[in-house]
Amino acid sequence: MMTQPDATSDLALVVSRLATWLQSMRGPHGYTGPVPHWWQSSLHYTGIGIDWRYEGIITGYLHLYRASDNAHWLARACQAADDIARAQLPDGSLQASSFERNPLPNGTPHEAACALALLRLVVVLQAVADLRWQGYLAVAGRIIGRQLSRLWDASVRAVRDDPDVPSFVPNKAATLAEAIILLAQISHSPTLISDYAVPILDTIIAHQLPDTADPRYVGAIYQNSFGSQPVPKFFPLYIARCIPALALGTQVTGEPRYQRAALQALAFVLRWRTPDVRFPQVVYPHQRVNRYPQWIAAVGDILHAIQLLAPERPDLRAASQAWLVRGQLPSGGIRTAHGFAAQISQRTPPAPPDLRDLLPVCGWNDKAFAYLTSQLMPQAAQAVRDDLPLEPSTHACQLRGVLGTYEEDQQQLSFRQGARMLYLWRKGAAVPDVCDPVLYLK
Amino acid sequence: MPGSLEYQYALDLCLLMSSAAPSQAVAIIAQRPFYRAAFALRLPHAPISPTGTSAAPRLIWAEPEQPTAAAVLAQLSQPEVSQSLCIITSNWLARRLPEWRTASPAPAHAPLGITGTLRLLRGTAWHVTQVYGFHAGVSIVYGVIGQVWHRLHRPDLADRWHFRMQAAYVQCGWRAWPAPVSVVLARRARAAQSG
Structure with a gap:
């Protein structure tokens, strides 16, 4: 019997195309590809990245497994976990764990995000008595041990972002706190929570603007601090990434202050959402903003935070979820952003979009993947697959004033101006085959 | 590293x-x-x-x-x-x-x-x-302007000039x-x- 497409089957198709695209980005040892980011981009190193992409990828596969009971998705999660295990160095750190600064190791919050993903997998494997959990638990434990031995600052009872500089980055520390709490629960080590996770969460709250602040900023969390000096920048995405750890803090300690901080953080994020449901990149004091680039795929993490704290309010997510889904390219990958070309001017971005807007990235799409898979009902999850034919994408775009065409298919992605190839990357390769000097840009 | x-x-x-x-x-x-x-x-x-x-x-x-x-x-x-x-x-x-x-x-x-x-x-x-x-001439100038905005407590403009600096980071020929x-x-x- 033919069925009419509805919202559920549409979502299953969106997820199937995204899962198919993710598979196309795999090399022999992991997920690969260029990375545009706010801080800098990595268009030259395109090899595997053992970074926060694994948090969303493994979490998404586990959502699919739980919802569908299809062992294929558990196998995919284990395949991704094996990538992390293979990339672990003798000191516990991970190869190429710095996302936009790859292939450098010691990336934050990336190594903690990998540990968190492994621990989520451990919980699922333990539930089905699959003994592979032991190996993944050991890898995650070594990652967290390395993070604490390298970054823990006993004098302030928090983790530094750089072992040589007194510094704190709330969203990165939140990812580590979440991993520590999960490790403590799995290994029945409550002192890990009291000794490390709770002080980290308290330090995050110390970076949050109180009720007495300008009402537009109540709940905002400073992006980072050096010593006792906070940096007056507020990134909605990064604030949203603090929320799961804060909410978990209340669950494990019974202390309501963490949940309250999470709710206030979410209120800040939603307060600054634009009428057309996009999130500005950075909010500064005195109601100044740098709007562009506005994330698309990464909005998955914000949607996850909203769902976590307001599951009864799907209306708070609907429009932003639609913005996320509209960003899906024919290839199945989801666009990175809108407005990279306006990163300097902050004026309305010119058309066509910047190449960096279009490039779908594993480490942004994982956030969409984790969120969208969490929305699937069992019947829809059973319809998801990751072996659809990948539909080629072609799109007019520009980079630094050079107009061209972005193309992607199963094997490669490229940027060319007429017959002149400016950028050509074969999926899985560590370096693009062609990189014109116009792309000598970070 | x-x-x-x-x-x-x-x-x-x-x-x-x-x-x-x-x-x-x-x-x-x-x-x-x-x-x-x-x-x-x-x-x-x-x-x-x-x-x-x-x-x-x-x-x-x-x-x-x-x-x-x-x-x-x-x-x-x-x-x-x-x-x-x-x-x-x-x-x-x-x-x-x-x-x-x-x-x-x-x-x-x-x-x-x-x-x-x-x-x-x-x-x-x-x-x-x-x-x-990498980071010569004009990109150094843009970086200095960004620092000035930072000192004037305009982190929004400091960030824009920082990215202008990054966009000019690679210089070739004599400019390098x-x-x-x-x-x-x-x-x-x-x-x-x-x-």
């Missing part, structure tokens, strides 16, 4: 040059642990040696230093298989970079610098095709000269190829 944009660009550019003809092998000449570790991450299968005795169609040299550069170049200039050369150089400005402040030992002890490197190559079998410098870190691209001159 710290990662300033200057060294990230230089190492990436070497990586791109090595990929331009994937069928051609690459060898690395690197004396110091800093470069040996950096290339082990990026080109794990490429042989690394401290002298110019490596022979491969594409060579990366990081970096010429005053006491040894001439001897290494003499070995490189033997008309054998190597056809292209990618050299990382640095000058005194590089000493403010985190790699110099925190790496032990430093990336180089007595860097020959861009001027010395170009002088060394002059009259040899190697023809310089391009020079790239004051850069803390540079890359010199050279190929073997035709006469030397036939000789």
Whole structure:
């Protein structure tokens, strides 16, 4: 019997195309590809990245497994976990764990995000008595041990972002706190929570603007601090990434202050959402903003935070979820952003979009993947697959004033101006085959 | 391992040059642990040696230093298989970079610098095709303007100028000269190829 497409089957198709695209980005040892980011981009190193992409990828596969009971998705999660295990160095750190600064190791919050993903997998494997959990638990434990031995600052009872500089980055520390709490629960080590996770969460709250602040900023969390000096920048995405750890803090300690901080953080994020449901990149004091680039795929993490704290309010997510889904390219990958070309001017971005807007990235799409898979009902999850034919994408775009065409298919992605190839990357390769000097840009 | 944009660009550019003809092998000449570790991450299968005795169609040299550069170049200039050369150089400005402040030992002890490197190559079998410098001239000016906005408590404008600086980070030709870190691209001159 033919069925009419509805919202559920549409979502299953969106997820199937995204899962198919993710598979196309795999090399022999992991997920690969260029990375545009706010801080800098990595268009030259395109090899595997053992970074926060694994948090969303493994979490998404586990959502699919739980919802569908299809062992294929558990196998995919284990395949991704094996990538992390293979990339672990003798000191516990991970190869190429710095996302936009790859292939450098010691990336934050990336190594903690990998540990968190492994621990989520451990919980699922333990539930089905699959003994592979032991190996993944050991890898995650070594990652967290390395993070604490390298970054823990006993004098302030928090983790530094750089072992040589007194510094704190709330969203990165939140990812580590979440991993520590999960490790403590799995290994029945409550002192890990009291000794490390709770002080980290308290330090995050110390970076949050109180009720007495300008009402537009109540709940905002400073992006980072050096010593006792906070940096007056507020990134909605990064604030949203603090929320799961804060909410978990209340669950494990019974202390309501963490949940309250999470709710206030979410209120800040939603307060600054634009009428057309996009999130500005950075909010500064005195109601100044740098709007562009506005994330698309990464909005998955914000949607996850909203769902976590307001599951009864799907209306708070609907429009932003639609913005996320509209960003899906024919290839199945989801666009990175809108407005990279306006990163300097902050004026309305010119058309066509910047190449960096279009490039779908594993480490942004994982956030969409984790969120969208969490929305699937069992019947829809059973319809998801990751072996659809990948539909080629072609799109007019520009980079630094050079107009061209972005193309992607199963094997490669490229940027060319007429017959002149400016950028050509074969999926899985560590370096693009062609990189014109116009792309000598970070 | 710290990662300033200057060294990230230089190492990436070497990586791109090595990929331009994937069928051609690459060898690395690197004396110091800093470069040996950096290339082990990026080109794990490429042989690394401290002298110019490596022979491969594409060579990366990081970096010429005053006491040894001439001897290494003499070995490189033997008309054998190597056809292209990618050299990382640095000058005194590089000493403010985190790699110099925190790496032990430093990336180089007595860097020959861009001027010395170009002088060394002059009259040899190697023809310089391009020079790239990272964070020179206009990008330094943009960076200073960003710092001024930062001090004036306008982090929004400081960020915009920071990205303007990043967009101007790579300079080529004569504009590259004051850069803390540079890359010199050279190929073997035709006469030397036939000789």
